[in-house]
Amino acid sequence: MLEKINSAEDVKKLNIEEQNKLAEEIRKYILEVVSKNGGHLASNLGVVELTIALHTVFDLPKDKIVWDVGHQTYVHKIITGRREQLKTLRQLNGISGFPKTDESKTDCFNTGHSSTSISAALGIARARDIKGEDNNVIAVIGDGALTGGMALEALNDAGFSQTRLTVILNDNEMSISKNIGGISMLLSKIRTRRGYTKSNVSAKNIINKIPGIGPIFVKIVQRVKRSIKQLIIPKMYFEDIGFRYLGPVDGHNIEELERMLNISKKLDGPVLIHILTKKGKGYKIAEENPDKFHGTGPFDIETGKTKKEKSKDYSAVFGEKLIELAKNNKKIVAITAAMRDGTGLRKFAEEFPDRFFDVGIAEQHALGLAAGMAKEGVVPVVSIYSSFYQRGYDQVIHDIAAQNLPVVMCVDRAGVVGQDRSNTSRFTWYGIF
Numbered sequence: 226m227l228e229k230i231n232s233a234e235d236v237k238k239l240n241i242e243e244q245n246k247l248a249e250e251i252r253k254y255i256l257e258v259v260s261k262n263g264g265h266l267a268s269n270l271g272v273v274e275l276t277i278a279l280h281t282v283f284d285l286p287k288d289k290i291v292w293d294v295g296h297q298t299y300v301h302k303i304i305t306g307r308r309e310q311l312k313t314l315r316q317l318n319g320i321s322g323f324p325k326t327d328e329s330k331t332d333c334f335n336t337g338h339s340s341t342s343i344s345a346a347l348g349i350a351r352a353r354d355i356k357g358e359d360n361n362v363i364a365v366i367g368d369g370a371l372t373g374g375m376a377l378e379a380l381n382d383a384g385f386s387q388t389r390l391t392v393i394l395n396d397n398e399m400s401i402s403k404n405i406g407g408i409s410m411l412l413s414k415i416r417t418r419r420g421y422t423k424s425n426v427s428a429k430n431i432i433n434k435i436p437g438i439g440p441i442f443v444k445i446v447q448r449v450k451r452s453i454k455q456l457i458i459p460k461m462y463f464e465d466i467g468f469r470y471l472g473p474v475d476g477h478n479i480e481e482l483e484r485m486l487n488i489s490k491k492l493d494g495p496v497l498i499h500i501l502t503k504k505g506k507g508y509k510i511a512e513e514n515p516d517k518f519h520g521t522g523p524f525d526i527e528t529g530k531t532k533k534e535k536s537k538d539y540s541a542v543f544g545e546k547l548i549e550l551a552k553n554n555k556k557i558v559a560i561t562a563a564m565r566d567g568t569g570l571r572k573f574a575e576e577f578p579d580r581f582f583d584v585g586i587a588e589q590h591a592l593g594l595a596a597g598m599a600k601e602g603v604v605p606v607v608s609i610y611s612s613f614y615q616r617g618y619d620q621v622i623h624d625i626a627a628q629n630l631p632v633v634m635c636v637d638r639a640g641v642v643g644q645d646r647s648n649t650s651r652f653t654w655y656g657i658f
Protein backbone atom coordinates (compact mmCIF):
# COMPACT_ATOMS: atom_id res chain seq x y z
CA MET A 226 0.00 0.00 0.00
CA LEU A 227 2.84 2.39 0.87
CA GLU A 228 4.16 2.20 -2.70
CA LYS A 229 0.93 3.85 -3.87
CA ILE A 230 1.13 6.80 -1.47
CA ASN A 231 2.58 9.74 -3.36
CA SER A 232 0.66 12.57 -1.75
CA ALA A 233 -1.87 13.26 0.98
CA GLU A 234 -4.64 12.89 -1.61
CA ASP A 235 -3.82 9.16 -1.72
CA VAL A 236 -4.20 8.93 2.06
CA LYS A 237 -7.55 10.74 2.02
CA LYS A 238 -8.97 8.10 -0.35
CA LEU A 239 -8.37 5.24 2.11
CA ASN A 240 -10.96 3.96 4.56
CA ILE A 241 -10.09 3.53 8.25
CA GLU A 242 -9.11 -0.10 7.87
CA GLU A 243 -6.76 0.75 5.01
CA GLN A 244 -5.33 3.68 6.95
CA ASN A 245 -4.56 1.37 9.86
CA LYS A 246 -2.84 -0.99 7.46
CA LEU A 247 -0.88 1.97 6.04
CA ALA A 248 0.19 2.94 9.57
CA GLU A 249 1.72 -0.50 10.01
CA GLU A 250 3.58 -0.26 6.71
CA ILE A 251 4.88 3.23 7.51
CA ARG A 252 6.23 1.99 10.86
CA LYS A 253 8.02 -0.87 9.17
CA TYR A 254 9.52 1.45 6.56
CA ILE A 255 10.75 4.01 9.11
CA LEU A 256 12.29 1.21 11.17
CA GLU A 257 14.15 -0.06 8.09
CA VAL A 258 15.48 3.38 7.12
CA VAL A 259 16.50 4.48 10.62
CA SER A 260 18.11 1.15 11.48
CA LYS A 261 20.34 1.63 8.42
CA ASN A 262 21.02 5.38 8.55
CA GLY A 263 20.34 6.37 12.13
CA GLY A 264 17.80 9.07 13.01
CA HIS A 265 14.98 9.97 15.37
CA LEU A 266 13.07 6.72 15.75
CA ALA A 267 10.84 6.64 18.83
CA SER A 268 9.15 10.03 18.30
CA ASN A 269 8.27 9.18 14.70
CA LEU A 270 6.81 5.77 15.58
CA GLY A 271 4.62 7.60 18.09
CA VAL A 272 2.98 9.99 15.61
CA VAL A 273 2.10 7.66 12.71
CA GLU A 274 -1.66 7.64 13.34
CA LEU A 275 -1.72 11.34 14.21
CA THR A 276 0.03 12.27 10.95
CA ILE A 277 -2.32 10.11 8.87
CA ALA A 278 -5.32 11.72 10.59
CA LEU A 279 -3.94 15.25 10.09
CA HIS A 280 -3.43 14.66 6.36
CA THR A 281 -6.91 13.18 6.06
CA VAL A 282 -8.69 16.08 7.75
CA PHE A 283 -6.59 19.03 6.59
CA ASP A 284 -5.45 20.19 3.15
CA LEU A 285 -1.81 21.21 2.92
CA PRO A 286 -0.29 23.55 1.84
CA LYS A 287 -3.44 25.70 2.25
CA ASP A 288 -3.75 24.55 5.86
CA LYS A 289 -0.54 24.91 7.85
CA ILE A 290 1.01 22.47 10.32
CA VAL A 291 3.92 23.66 12.47
CA TRP A 292 5.81 20.73 13.99
CA ASP A 293 7.57 21.53 17.24
CA VAL A 294 11.28 20.57 17.19
CA GLY A 295 10.49 18.87 13.87
CA HIS A 296 12.27 15.60 14.63
CA GLN A 297 8.95 13.72 14.30
CA THR A 298 8.24 14.64 10.64
CA TYR A 299 9.37 11.47 8.86
CA VAL A 300 5.77 10.25 8.51
CA HIS A 301 4.72 13.65 7.18
CA LYS A 302 7.59 13.52 4.67
CA ILE A 303 6.62 10.01 3.54
CA ILE A 304 3.02 11.09 2.97
CA THR A 305 3.94 14.30 1.15
CA GLY A 306 5.88 12.73 -1.71
CA ARG A 307 9.27 12.20 -0.05
CA ARG A 308 9.05 8.47 0.67
CA GLU A 309 12.04 7.47 -1.45
CA GLN A 310 14.08 10.50 -0.38
CA LEU A 311 13.77 9.40 3.23
CA LYS A 312 16.34 6.73 2.39
CA THR A 313 18.93 9.54 2.13
CA LEU A 314 18.36 10.63 5.75
CA ARG A 315 21.62 11.54 7.50
CA GLN A 316 23.57 11.13 4.24
CA LEU A 317 25.65 13.79 2.50
CA ASN A 318 23.23 16.02 0.53
CA GLY A 319 20.38 13.84 1.76
CA ILE A 320 16.91 14.80 2.97
CA SER A 321 16.72 16.86 6.16
CA GLY A 322 15.49 15.19 9.32
CA PHE A 323 13.48 18.35 10.11
CA PRO A 324 10.83 20.42 8.30
CA LYS A 325 12.34 22.54 5.56
CA THR A 326 10.37 25.12 3.64
CA ASP A 327 12.76 24.76 0.70
CA GLU A 328 12.15 21.00 0.57
CA SER A 329 8.35 21.01 0.20
CA LYS A 330 5.42 23.43 0.11
CA THR A 331 3.82 21.26 2.78
CA ASP A 332 6.59 22.22 5.25
CA CYS A 333 5.33 25.65 6.27
CA PHE A 334 7.90 26.58 8.90
CA ASN A 335 11.44 25.44 9.75
CA THR A 336 11.99 24.06 13.22
CA GLY A 337 14.83 22.39 15.15
CA HIS A 338 14.98 24.11 18.50
CA SER A 339 12.18 23.19 20.87
CA SER A 340 9.03 25.06 21.94
CA THR A 341 8.64 27.45 18.98
CA SER A 342 5.56 25.95 17.31
CA ILE A 343 2.74 27.72 19.14
CA SER A 344 4.29 31.18 18.64
CA ALA A 345 4.85 30.50 14.94
CA ALA A 346 1.39 29.01 14.45
CA LEU A 347 -0.22 31.93 16.23
CA GLY A 348 1.72 34.32 13.99
CA ILE A 349 0.59 32.43 10.90
CA ALA A 350 -3.02 32.44 12.16
CA ARG A 351 -2.97 36.18 12.89
CA ALA A 352 -1.49 36.86 9.43
CA ARG A 353 -4.33 34.77 7.97
CA ASP A 354 -6.91 36.91 9.79
CA ILE A 355 -5.26 40.15 8.69
CA LYS A 356 -5.31 38.93 5.08
CA GLY A 357 -8.96 37.85 5.42
CA GLU A 358 -8.23 34.19 4.58
CA ASP A 359 -9.82 31.13 6.18
CA ASN A 360 -7.31 28.29 6.30
CA ASN A 361 -6.63 26.16 9.39
CA VAL A 362 -3.44 26.46 11.43
CA ILE A 363 -2.18 23.66 13.65
CA ALA A 364 0.76 23.41 16.03
CA VAL A 365 1.90 19.92 17.06
CA ILE A 366 3.86 20.04 20.29
CA GLY A 367 5.15 17.33 22.64
CA ASP A 368 4.74 17.37 26.42
CA GLY A 369 8.52 17.82 26.64
CA ALA A 370 8.53 20.87 24.38
CA LEU A 371 5.65 22.30 26.40
CA THR A 372 8.06 22.74 29.33
CA GLY A 373 9.89 25.44 27.34
CA GLY A 374 9.15 29.04 28.31
CA MET A 375 8.46 30.16 24.74
CA ALA A 376 5.61 27.64 24.43
CA LEU A 377 4.04 28.87 27.65
CA GLU A 378 4.39 32.50 26.56
CA ALA A 379 2.60 31.62 23.34
CA LEU A 380 -0.23 29.75 25.14
CA ASN A 381 -0.69 32.82 27.30
CA ASP A 382 -1.01 35.09 24.25
CA ALA A 383 -3.15 32.71 22.17
CA GLY A 384 -5.60 31.97 24.97
CA PHE A 385 -6.14 35.64 25.63
CA SER A 386 -6.41 36.78 22.01
CA GLN A 387 -8.91 34.04 21.06
CA THR A 388 -7.32 33.63 17.61
CA ARG A 389 -8.59 30.54 15.73
CA LEU A 390 -5.85 27.95 16.08
CA THR A 391 -5.47 24.28 17.00
CA VAL A 392 -2.71 23.09 19.31
CA ILE A 393 -2.18 19.34 19.42
CA LEU A 394 -0.45 18.29 22.59
CA ASN A 395 1.28 14.98 21.93
CA ASP A 396 1.66 13.58 25.43
CA ASN A 397 3.88 10.49 25.65
CA GLU A 398 5.15 11.29 29.17
CA MET A 399 8.65 11.59 27.73
CA SER A 400 10.99 14.37 26.80
CA ILE A 401 14.22 12.64 25.75
CA SER A 402 14.31 11.17 29.24
CA LYS A 403 11.19 11.00 31.42
CA ASN A 404 9.43 14.36 31.29
CA ILE A 405 9.55 16.37 34.52
CA GLY A 406 8.02 19.45 36.14
CA GLY A 407 4.70 20.91 37.19
CA ILE A 408 3.13 20.78 33.70
CA SER A 409 4.04 17.13 33.46
CA MET A 410 2.34 16.58 36.86
CA LEU A 411 -0.77 18.35 35.53
CA LEU A 412 -0.90 16.11 32.45
CA SER A 413 -0.46 13.04 34.56
CA LYS A 414 -3.45 14.12 36.71
CA ILE A 415 -5.57 14.46 33.57
CA ARG A 416 -4.54 10.98 32.47
CA THR A 417 -5.55 9.56 35.85
CA ARG A 418 -8.93 11.31 35.67
CA ARG A 419 -9.47 9.62 32.32
CA GLY A 420 -9.48 6.24 34.06
CA TYR A 421 -11.92 7.67 36.61
CA THR A 422 -14.22 8.95 33.86
CA LYS A 423 -14.17 5.56 32.15
CA SER A 424 -15.10 3.62 35.30
CA ASN A 425 -17.83 6.15 35.95
CA VAL A 426 -19.38 5.42 32.58
CA SER A 427 -19.74 1.74 33.46
CA ALA A 428 -21.15 2.63 36.91
CA LYS A 429 -23.71 4.90 35.21
CA ASN A 430 -24.78 2.07 32.90
CA ILE A 431 -25.39 -0.27 35.84
CA ILE A 432 -27.38 2.26 37.94
CA ASN A 433 -29.41 3.31 34.90
CA LYS A 434 -30.76 -0.22 34.65
CA ILE A 435 -32.37 -0.13 38.15
CA PRO A 436 -36.11 0.09 37.37
CA GLY A 437 -37.88 3.28 38.52
CA ILE A 438 -35.18 5.17 40.41
CA GLY A 439 -32.15 4.41 38.20
CA PRO A 440 -32.39 7.22 35.61
CA ILE A 441 -33.41 9.88 38.22
CA PHE A 442 -30.53 8.91 40.47
CA VAL A 443 -28.10 9.11 37.55
CA LYS A 444 -29.33 12.64 36.69
CA ILE A 445 -28.84 13.91 40.26
CA VAL A 446 -25.37 12.38 40.47
CA GLN A 447 -24.45 13.90 37.12
CA ARG A 448 -25.51 17.39 38.25
CA VAL A 449 -23.47 17.16 41.46
CA LYS A 450 -20.55 15.75 39.52
CA ARG A 451 -20.57 18.62 37.01
CA SER A 452 -20.25 21.22 39.73
CA ILE A 453 -17.49 19.29 41.51
CA LYS A 454 -15.76 18.84 38.15
CA GLN A 455 -15.49 22.62 37.73
CA LEU A 456 -13.46 22.64 40.93
CA ILE A 457 -11.20 19.65 40.55
CA ILE A 458 -10.64 18.54 36.97
CA PRO A 459 -7.13 19.64 36.09
CA LYS A 460 -7.84 20.03 32.36
CA MET A 461 -9.59 23.24 33.38
CA TYR A 462 -6.11 24.79 33.45
CA PHE A 463 -6.16 25.03 29.66
CA GLU A 464 -9.77 26.22 29.66
CA ASP A 465 -9.00 28.85 32.28
CA ILE A 466 -6.30 30.42 30.11
CA GLY A 467 -8.69 30.64 27.15
CA PHE A 468 -8.39 27.33 25.23
CA ARG A 469 -11.17 24.89 24.41
CA TYR A 470 -9.80 21.59 25.71
CA LEU A 471 -10.59 18.35 23.84
CA GLY A 472 -9.41 15.04 25.14
CA PRO A 473 -7.56 13.15 26.27
CA VAL A 474 -7.73 11.14 23.05
CA ASP A 475 -6.05 7.84 22.22
CA GLY A 476 -3.36 9.05 19.83
CA HIS A 477 -3.16 5.67 18.12
CA ASN A 478 -6.84 5.55 17.18
CA ILE A 479 -7.09 7.13 13.72
CA GLU A 480 -10.89 7.26 13.69
CA GLU A 481 -11.06 9.05 17.03
CA LEU A 482 -8.28 11.45 16.05
CA GLU A 483 -10.05 12.37 12.81
CA ARG A 484 -13.28 12.94 14.73
CA MET A 485 -11.56 15.33 17.15
CA LEU A 486 -9.71 17.17 14.39
CA ASN A 487 -12.98 17.66 12.52
CA ILE A 488 -14.60 19.07 15.68
CA SER A 489 -11.67 21.47 16.21
CA LYS A 490 -12.06 22.71 12.62
CA LYS A 491 -15.57 23.93 13.41
CA LEU A 492 -14.67 25.76 16.61
CA ASP A 493 -13.80 29.41 16.69
CA GLY A 494 -10.88 30.50 18.88
CA PRO A 495 -7.96 28.47 20.22
CA VAL A 496 -8.44 24.73 20.78
CA LEU A 497 -6.08 22.31 22.49
CA ILE A 498 -6.41 18.62 21.65
CA HIS A 499 -4.64 16.46 24.19
CA ILE A 500 -3.58 13.15 22.68
CA LEU A 501 -1.93 10.24 24.48
CA THR A 502 0.70 8.30 22.57
CA LYS A 503 3.43 5.77 23.20
CA LYS A 504 6.95 6.77 22.23
CA GLY A 505 8.44 4.00 20.06
CA LYS A 506 4.98 2.50 19.38
CA GLY A 507 5.05 -0.77 17.46
CA TYR A 508 8.73 -1.58 18.00
CA LYS A 509 8.92 -3.26 21.38
CA ILE A 510 12.61 -2.54 21.99
CA ALA A 511 12.02 1.21 21.46
CA GLU A 512 8.81 1.16 23.53
CA GLU A 513 10.87 -0.23 26.39
CA ASN A 514 13.85 2.11 25.85
CA PRO A 515 12.33 5.28 24.38
CA ASP A 516 15.23 7.46 25.54
CA LYS A 517 17.82 5.28 23.80
CA PHE A 518 15.78 5.32 20.58
CA HIS A 519 14.93 9.03 20.67
CA GLY A 520 17.89 9.65 18.39
CA THR A 521 19.99 6.68 17.38
CA GLY A 522 22.79 5.59 15.12
CA PRO A 523 22.35 2.55 12.83
CA PHE A 524 21.23 -0.54 14.76
CA ASP A 525 20.22 -4.15 14.40
CA ILE A 526 16.41 -4.48 14.25
CA GLU A 527 16.34 -7.91 15.89
CA THR A 528 18.39 -7.00 18.96
CA GLY A 529 18.22 -3.19 19.04
CA LYS A 530 22.00 -3.10 19.46
CA THR A 531 23.74 -0.16 17.80
CA LYS A 532 26.06 -1.29 15.03
CA LYS A 533 29.00 0.87 16.01
CA GLU A 534 29.40 0.88 19.78
CA LYS A 535 30.13 4.40 20.96
CA SER A 536 33.66 4.96 22.14
CA LYS A 537 34.11 7.11 25.23
CA ASP A 538 33.30 10.68 24.22
CA TYR A 539 33.90 14.14 25.69
CA SER A 540 30.52 14.13 27.45
CA ALA A 541 31.32 10.87 29.27
CA VAL A 542 34.74 12.18 30.36
CA PHE A 543 33.10 15.39 31.58
CA GLY A 544 30.49 13.43 33.57
CA GLU A 545 33.11 11.23 35.22
CA LYS A 546 35.37 14.15 36.12
CA LEU A 547 32.44 16.04 37.60
CA ILE A 548 31.59 13.10 39.88
CA GLU A 549 35.21 13.00 41.03
CA LEU A 550 35.19 16.74 41.80
CA ALA A 551 31.76 16.59 43.45
CA LYS A 552 32.94 13.88 45.88
CA ASN A 553 35.44 16.36 47.29
CA ASN A 554 33.32 19.47 47.10
CA LYS A 555 29.77 19.21 48.45
CA LYS A 556 28.86 22.59 46.98
CA ILE A 557 29.09 21.36 43.38
CA VAL A 558 25.71 20.86 41.70
CA ALA A 559 24.90 19.89 38.09
CA ILE A 560 22.17 21.45 35.96
CA THR A 561 20.75 20.20 32.65
CA ALA A 562 17.94 21.41 30.43
CA ALA A 563 16.35 18.04 29.55
CA MET A 564 19.63 16.60 28.26
CA ARG A 565 20.80 14.42 31.15
CA ASP A 566 22.12 11.59 29.01
CA GLY A 567 23.40 13.64 26.07
CA THR A 568 25.54 15.80 28.33
CA GLY A 569 26.99 12.80 30.20
CA LEU A 570 25.22 13.53 33.49
CA ARG A 571 23.25 10.31 34.00
CA LYS A 572 25.73 8.80 36.46
CA PHE A 573 26.02 12.10 38.34
CA ALA A 574 22.21 12.17 38.68
CA GLU A 575 22.25 8.64 40.11
CA GLU A 576 25.10 9.33 42.51
CA PHE A 577 23.97 12.77 43.71
CA PRO A 578 20.18 12.96 43.20
CA ASP A 579 19.92 15.94 45.57
CA ARG A 580 22.58 17.88 43.72
CA PHE A 581 21.26 17.25 40.21
CA PHE A 582 18.66 19.50 38.58
CA ASP A 583 16.86 18.70 35.32
CA VAL A 584 14.83 21.84 34.67
CA GLY A 585 13.05 20.71 31.48
CA ILE A 586 13.67 22.24 28.05
CA ALA A 587 14.38 25.58 29.68
CA GLU A 588 17.91 26.80 28.98
CA GLN A 589 17.12 30.36 30.06
CA HIS A 590 15.85 29.16 33.39
CA ALA A 591 18.80 26.74 33.81
CA LEU A 592 21.23 29.67 33.55
CA GLY A 593 19.13 32.02 35.70
CA LEU A 594 18.87 29.28 38.33
CA ALA A 595 22.64 28.77 38.22
CA ALA A 596 23.18 32.51 38.70
CA GLY A 597 21.02 32.50 41.83
CA MET A 598 22.85 29.48 43.24
CA ALA A 599 26.27 30.98 42.52
CA LYS A 600 25.24 34.20 44.26
CA GLU A 601 24.71 32.16 47.42
CA GLY A 602 28.02 30.30 47.24
CA VAL A 603 26.94 27.01 45.63
CA VAL A 604 29.05 25.91 42.63
CA PRO A 605 26.68 25.32 39.70
CA VAL A 606 27.94 23.43 36.66
CA VAL A 607 25.57 23.88 33.73
CA SER A 608 25.97 21.74 30.65
CA ILE A 609 24.07 22.69 27.49
CA TYR A 610 24.58 21.80 23.81
CA SER A 611 26.24 24.67 21.93
CA SER A 612 23.24 25.35 19.70
CA PHE A 613 20.79 25.49 22.59
CA TYR A 614 22.95 27.98 24.49
CA GLN A 615 21.49 30.58 22.13
CA ARG A 616 18.35 30.40 24.22
CA GLY A 617 20.21 31.57 27.30
CA TYR A 618 22.32 34.29 25.73
CA ASP A 619 20.70 37.06 27.76
CA GLN A 620 21.06 35.10 31.00
CA VAL A 621 24.76 34.44 30.28
CA ILE A 622 25.34 38.19 29.90
CA HIS A 623 22.76 39.83 32.15
CA ASP A 624 22.50 37.37 35.03
CA ILE A 625 25.92 35.71 35.08
CA ALA A 626 28.67 37.75 33.39
CA ALA A 627 27.48 41.25 34.32
CA GLN A 628 27.36 40.22 37.99
CA ASN A 629 30.65 38.38 37.68
CA LEU A 630 29.15 35.21 39.12
CA PRO A 631 31.20 32.01 39.23
CA VAL A 632 28.95 29.72 37.16
CA VAL A 633 30.72 26.91 35.33
CA MET A 634 29.24 26.77 31.82
CA CYS A 635 30.02 23.64 29.84
CA VAL A 636 29.34 23.68 26.13
CA ASP A 637 28.53 20.22 24.83
CA ARG A 638 28.64 19.47 21.06
CA ALA A 639 30.84 22.55 20.61
CA GLY A 640 31.98 21.60 17.18
CA VAL A 641 30.40 20.63 13.89
CA VAL A 642 27.74 17.99 14.53
CA GLY A 643 27.14 16.11 11.34
CA GLN A 644 24.20 13.78 11.91
CA ASP A 645 21.26 16.13 11.60
CA ARG A 646 20.92 19.12 9.34
CA SER A 647 18.58 21.21 11.43
CA ASN A 648 17.90 24.84 10.62
CA THR A 649 20.51 25.99 13.06
CA SER A 650 24.14 25.09 12.93
CA ARG A 651 25.62 23.47 15.98
CA PHE A 652 28.90 25.34 15.93
CA THR A 653 27.64 28.71 17.04
CA TRP A 654 29.74 28.77 20.19
CA TYR A 655 32.79 27.29 18.57
CA GLY A 656 34.14 30.73 17.67
CA ILE A 657 33.42 32.18 21.07
CA PHE A 658 35.44 29.69 23.12
Ligand SMILES: Cc1ncc(C[n+]2csc(CCOP(=O)(O)OP(=O)(O)O)c2C)c(N)n1
Pocket residue numbers: 268271294296297337338339366367368369370371395397399400401504562563564586588613616
Ligand atom coordinates in the same frame (compact mmCIF):
# COMPACT_ATOMS: atom_id res chain seq x y z
C1 LIG B 1 15.97 24.52 22.86
C2 LIG B 1 16.16 23.03 22.74
N1 LIG B 1 16.68 22.34 23.77
C3 LIG B 1 16.86 21.01 23.67
C4 LIG B 1 16.52 20.34 22.52
C5 LIG B 1 16.82 18.85 22.40
N2 LIG B 1 15.59 18.05 22.26
C6 LIG B 1 15.15 17.61 21.07
S1 LIG B 1 13.73 16.76 21.18
C7 LIG B 1 13.70 16.91 22.86
C8 LIG B 1 12.59 16.28 23.64
C9 LIG B 1 11.26 16.66 23.11
O1 LIG B 1 10.25 16.00 23.82
P1 LIG B 1 8.75 16.11 23.32
O2 LIG B 1 8.47 17.51 22.91
O3 LIG B 1 7.88 15.53 24.36
O4 LIG B 1 8.72 15.25 21.99
P2 LIG B 1 8.82 13.67 21.82
O5 LIG B 1 10.17 13.42 21.24
O6 LIG B 1 8.64 13.02 23.15
O7 LIG B 1 7.74 13.31 20.88
C10 LIG B 1 14.79 17.65 23.31
C11 LIG B 1 15.08 17.96 24.72
C12 LIG B 1 15.98 21.11 21.47
N3 LIG B 1 15.62 20.56 20.29
N4 LIG B 1 15.80 22.43 21.60
